[in-house]
Amino acid sequence: MVAVCLEYVDNKAEDIFIYCSYEPKMYAFDFFCKINGNIVHKHQLNEATKELGSQHNQVYDVSRERQSAALKIGNQNLMFIHNKCEEFNKEMPTEMKLHYNVKQNSLKGQYKYDLIYSNDDELLPDDIFDLWFEEVKQNNL
Template sequence: MKVFEDYFSELQTDMVAICLESVENKADEIYIYCSYEPEMYVFDFFYRINEKIVHKHQLNEATKGLESQHIQVYDVSRERQKAALRIGNQNLKLIHKKCKEFNNEMPTEMKLYYNVKQNSLKGKYRYDLVYSNDDELLPEDIFDLWFEEVKKLV
């Protein structure tokens, strides 16, 4: 019989799979941002490829300057990105549904870090409101701050 943690990890694994599929498994690290604050779901992600931190629409910039005939060209079409975001959002809603079903608190924020080579997933979870109680902050701002924070570390 499945317990809450099984569902929770399966859905997070699916989020990683969606992001991996977007880069045809050719990334070093994936950073996934999920947010839920009353009636608003946000799912977004970025990558580390070739020692560069890039947004999903900038994937091809990660291969610029590489001297190889086998340079990966990524599909960064709006359709592809929207599809990945839609599936990620659906997974986030399913996590919320499972939280209710199992009487668990829904995280307001999940920052997932996936190391592709090591096949390891780590997460940081928050349960307090991050932006709803702030007149200026939007979920995109939090995502962008995390992106910049990670970029400084590389």
């Protein structure tokens, strides 16, 4: 999952934040990054480089097709993890929040095993992802 995110940002991110969720019959995968000191969604990568001015010529491919491909691979990886958990009779986490520090080559994770959104009529995985994004963004200031 880290590799697909690194490839998506052309290995130029400072940090990558990966959100994975599995609750019965539903997989969710998404990510955001820290680039040039800014916490940005995957579709905002080019906005993070605009403030550097014309001397910075990095342009990211943030097309819908590329975003969709990255999310598809992430979901496939999540399904693979689920299959491995079943194979070894281990409980599958309902939520994984992963933080990859690129410079330190360090991966830290937070895991939950309780249902988070399945028992809520209004809450969706995207809502949890957006809350985490805002939390990380606020703490980055």
